[in-house]
Amino acid sequence: MITSRAWAGKRYAVLGLARSGAATLRALLAAGAEVLAHDDDWETVKQIRDRKLEGTQLFIDDFTDWLEFELDGLVLSPGVPLNRLPLAEVAREMNVPIIGDIELFALARAELPPHKVVGITGTNGKSTTTALVTHILQTAGIPALMGGNIGLPILAQEPLPEGGVYVLELSSYQIDLTQTLDCDVAVLLNLTPDHLDRYDGFEAYAASKARLFAMQSPAHEAIIGIGDTPSALIARDLSARAEHLTKIAPGVCMDQSRWPALQGPHNAQNALAAIAVAKALGVGEADIDRGLETFAGLPHRMERVATLGGVAWYDDSKATNPESTAPALAAFPRIHWILGGRAKGDDLDACLPHLPHVVRAYTIGEAGRRFAEVLRPHVPVAEAETLDRAVAIAAREAQRGEVVLLSPAAASFDQFRDYEDRGRAFRAAVEALA
Template sequence: MITSPAFSGKRYAVLGLARSGMAAAEALLASGAQVTAWDRQEEPRALLEGRADIADPLTLDLTGYDGIVVSPGVPLNTHPIADHAARFGVPVIGDIELFAQARADLPPHRVIGITGTNGKSTTTALTAHILDHAGVPCRMGGNIGLPVLGEEPLVPGDSGTGVYVLELSSYQIDLTRSLSCEAAVLLNVTPDHLDRYDGFEAYAFSKGRLMAMQGSGQFAAYGCQDATTRAMRQAEHARRGDSLAVCLEPGRLAELQPDWPALQGPHNLQNAAAAITLAEVMGITREQWEPAVRTFRGLPHRMEVVCEADGVLFVNDSKATNPASAAPALAAWPAGDNARIHWIVGGLAKEDGLGECEEQLANVAHAYTIGEAGPRFAELLDGRVPVERSELICEAVKQAFAAAGPGDVVLLSPACASFDQFRDFEKRGEHFRSIVGALTGCDVPAGSEPGLTKAAEGPAS
C-alpha cells in the first residue's frame, strides 16, 4: 500500500469503509496516524477493531483532527458531515487527496488524471494499457481498479519514471485540494448527477477543478466536442498557451479505427485520441502506441461484444446510464441501407427525453423498453421506430433475438441508471450476459474482469 510519514502522528476520521475508505484507513494506520473509523455496516467496522477508534464522527468533538476522509459516495450537499466538520475547521477530503499529500515521499513518478461525464473508464484503461505495452511502470486507480492507496508504490524501472493513471469522478475531485497532475484530460461535460450539485454549472466547475489544480506548465487536453468543454479549454488556453491546453483531434486517427475491434464508434475514437495524446506526453511514440491500441480488449459493460449467434451481434453497453453515453453506441452501427440495431433501453431515468439519442434513431431497427422508465421511452419512440414494451431484460433479449437477422446488433445501452431493478450497472450487464448465453448457447464470461471494477462507492461520473 502507499504510506507516508506526512500522516504520522496526525489524527483523521474515516467515514465510509467500503473499498476506498478501507484503503485510506489502512494506509493512515500504517503511516502512524491515529484513526477514528465509522461505517453503517458492522462488518467493516469489525475489521478495524483494536487498531482504530470506532465512532461516528458526527457524534464527536473534532477539535484537533487533521481531516475527515469520506467516501466519494457520501453526498456532501445533503450529508451533515460537511457542516459538522466546518464547525471545527476540519477539512473534508478523500483518498485522492491523501495520495496527493503522500506524493512528496514516493519515488519519482508522474500522474495522469482523466475525467469527464462519459468515456473516462475506457480512456483510463487504454492509457494504462499503452504505457504497460511500452514497458513504462504504471498503476491504474482512482475510480477504477484498486483504490490508489491500496496500490504498491511505483519504483522507477528500465523505461524510466513510473506513471499513476487515475480515473477521477467529480465526487473524487470535490474531495481533493492539491492533486497536481503532470497531464490531465477532460473528455466532455454533459448533465449528470445534478442531485449532487446546485445546477449544471456547478457540476462543470467540479470537473474543471482537475485542471485548476495543475501548475501553469502542466499539460491539459479537452474533448472540445461540446460547448462547455470548449469554453473550459479556451479559459485554460489563455492561462497556458497553445501547447499546454489543447483540443483533442480524433480525426487524425479515423483511418486506424477499423483495426481496433474494442474501440468502435465516434465516442471511442475520442477516447482513443485522449489516451494516445496522454501517452505521447509521457514520451510514447507511434511505433509503441499503435500496436498497443490494436490489442486493447476493452472494458466490461462498455460496448462489450458478448457474442455472435446466427449472424446477430450481442453488445453489452450497460455502463450507458444516460442518453449522452448511449448515443455513441447507437452511432457505432450506421444504418446504411437498413437499420441494424435492436435497442434495449430503459431503467431509472436521469433526465426526461431522448437527449442526444434523438440524432441516432435512424440506426434503430426496433426498440425494446424496460424498467421504470420503459413506458416513457415507449411514448417518446412510438411512431418513430417499432417499439416493444418488454419491461424485463430477459423478455427484451428474447424478442430482439427473434426479430433480428444476420448482420443485426442486439444492443443493451439503457440510457438510464440501473437502480430500479439492479444494484448497479455491472449487475445489469452481467444479467444481460447470462441471458444471452442461455439463449444462444454462446460461451459468455460470467463477470467483470479482475482489476476493472469501480473503486469509488456509489454512482460517480
Template sequence: MITAKAFAGKHYAVYGLARSGLATVKALIASGATVTGWDSNDDARERAFDEVMEMSVDLDSAEFRVEDLDRADLSQFDSLVVTPGLPLNRHPIAQRARAAGVEIIGDIEIFARARPELPPHKVVGITGTNGKSTTTALTHHILKTAGVPTEMGGNIGLPILAQDPLPDGGVYVLELSSYQIDLTRSLDCDVAVLLNITPDHLDRYDDFDAYVASKVRLLDMQAGHYLQVISRETQPTFEEYEIRWSQDHDRVIGVGVDEIADQSRWPALQGPHNAENAAAATAACRLLGLTEEQVEEGLRTYPGLPHRMERVREKDGVLFVNDSKATNPTATAPALAAFPAIRWILGGQAKTDNLDECAPHFGHVRSAYTIGEAGELFARLLAPHMPVTNCETLENALDHAARDSQAGDTVLLSPACASFDQFKDFEQRGDRFKDLVGAL
C-alpha cells in the same frame, strides 16, 4: 499499499468503510496515524476492524477505533475522509464538519499528500462526463504495453491507496469523477485530461455551471508545468482556457472525433465516442513521451472494458453487445451510431425525460425494447420513430430482441438510464445480460 510518514501522529475520521474507505483506513494505520472509522453497515464495520487487526503494523503507534461519527465531536479530528458517494451539498456530517472547522477530503487527496514520499513518478488525471473509464483504461494499457510501470485507480479498479508504490518512472492513471475532485485539494497532475461535459449529477450541484466548475478544478490544481488534453467539444465553453489554448498550444492539446480517420485497426474501439477516447489517450501518451509505434500497438491490442460496448457473443450472425455503463442518453448515443442495424434494449431509472441526444441515430434502430421505471415513458417517446415494445424486465426484452433479430443485426443493451430500479448497479445489470445471452 501507499503510505507516508506525513500522516503519522495525526487523527483521521473515515466515514464509509467500503472499498476506498477501507483502503484509506489501512493506508493511514500503516503510516502511523490514529483512525476513527464508521459505516452504518454492520458488516462493513466488522470487516474493517478484522482486517486492521490482521495488519502487521505496530498498533502501539497507530490505533483504529470504531465510533458513530454521526454523533461524535468532529473537532477532535485533523481531517474527515469521506466516500465520494456522500452528497456534500446535503449530508448532515458535511454540515457538521464545516461548522467544526474540519477539512473534508477523499482518498485521492490522501494519495496527493503521499506523493512527495513516493519514488519519482507522474500522474495522469482523467475527468469528463462520458468516456472516463475507457480513456483511463486505454491510457493505462498503452503505457503498460510500452513497458512503462503503471497502475490505474480512482473511479476504476483497485482503490489507489491499496496499490503498491510504482518504481522510478512509473505513471499513475486516475479516473476522477466530479465527486472525487470535490474532495481533492492538491492533486497536481502532470497530465490532466478533460473530456466532454454534459448535464449529469445535477442533484449534487446547484446548476450545470457548478458541475462544470467541479470538473475544471482538475486543471486548476495543476502547477506551472501543466500539460493538458482538452476535448474540442468542451474547451470553447471556458474562456479562461481559450487563452491558455492559444498561447500554450505545445502544452495544451485539443482532441476530437475528427482526429481519428480509421478505427478499423482497433476492434475494441468502435464508434465515434471511442474515437474521442482514443484521441485523448493518444495525446496523453504522447505528452508522456511515447512514440507513435508504441501508441499504435496499445490501441491495436486494447481488449476493452466490461459493460462498455462489450462484445458478448455472436450467434447465428447476430452480435450481442453489453453497453450497460451507458447510464444517460448522451452515453448511449455513440453506441447507436456505431452499429447499422440495432435491436435496442433501454430503460431503467431515467435521468432525463427525453432521448434527444439519441434521436440523430434512430435510423440505425430496427426495433426497441424498454424496461424498468422508464419503460412506459421511453416507449411513448420512441413509438413515432420505430417499432417498440415495453417489456418491463431485461429477461423479457432480450427474449423479444433475440426472436426478432436477423443475421447482421446487433442486440444492444445501452439503457440510457441508471440501474437502481431493478439492479444494484450497472455492473450487475450488464452481468445479468451476459448470463442471459450465454444461455440462448
C-alpha cells in the same frame, strides 16, 4: 499499499467504508494514524470488524461525539453526498479539511519514487480512456497502474518503481474532495449534464471538473475535448498555456478498423485523448499503434459478449445516461436496442439523432413506459419490462448482420445492484440462448 509518514500520529474521521473507504482506512492505520470510522451500512461495518482491523488506533463509531476529537481531516468516500451532509458544514466551521483518498494520495506523492500522474475526467469515456492510456504505457514497457473512479482504490495499490505513471480516473465527486493534486497530464474528455442532484446546476458541475486544471502547474500538460461548448469554454480559459494545451476536436477522420475494442465516434475521441497523453509522456508512435491494436476494452463498455447466428450482442451497461448511450447507437447501422432502468431525466434527446440506426427498441425497468412513449413516434417499441424478456424477444427478431445492444441510458438501481450486475445478467441471458 501507498502510505505516508505524514499521517503518523494524526487523527482522521473516515465516513464510508466501501472500496475506497476501506482502502483509506487500512492505509491510514498502516501509517500510524488514529481513525474514527463509520458507514451507514451495518454489514459493511461488521466486515471491517471481522477483518480484525479494530484496535487501539481504530474506533468504529456513529459519529455522534466526533466533535470531541481534534481532527486533522474528515475523509469522505466519493459516494457520500457532500452537499447534503451536516457533518461537512460543521467541519467547515471548525476548519477541519474535508478530503478524499485522492487527496491523501496527493499528499503521499513526495515519499513515492519519482513518477508522473495522469488525471482523466469528463462525463463520459473516463474509464475506457483510463484503461487505454494504462495499456499503451504498459505496452511501451513503462510501469503504469490505474486507480480512482475505475473501481481500483489508489491507496490499495503497491507503489510504482521510479519512472512509473499513475493513471487516475477522477469523478467530479473525487475532484471536489481533492485540493493539491498536480497532474503531470490532466484530461477533460467532455461535459454533459449529469449528477445534478449533487450540484447547484450544470455550471457548478462543470466548475467542479475544471478544478482539475486549477490544481495543476501551468507548465504541465492539459488535454481537452472541445466537442461541447462547456468544455470548449474551459479550454479557452486555459489558452495562456499555449503549447501545454492540446485540444481534441470532434469529427476527426480516423481508421478504427484495426482497433476492435474502439469502435464508434465516442471511442475515436477516447483514442485521440489517449494518443495525446501518450505523446505528452514521450511514448513513440509504434508503441502507441501497438497499444491501440491490442487494447481489449473494458467489461460492460461496448463489450461484445457473443455472436449467435450472425447477430452480435453488445453489453454497454455502463451507459447510464442518454449522452453516453448516443455514441453506441452511432456505432452500428442496424440495432435492436435494449434500454431502461432508473432514469436520470425524462428525455432521450441525445439519442434521437441516431434512431435511424434502430430497428426496434425494447424498454425495461422503471423508465420503460416513459422511454417507450418517447420512442414510439420514431421506432417500433416492445415494452419488455425485464431484461430477460427483452433478450428473448430480441433473439427472435434480430437478423444476421444486425446488433443487439444493451445500452440502457439509465441507472440500474431499480432492478439490479449496479451496472455491473446488470451487465452480468445480460451476458447470462445471452449465453443461455446458445
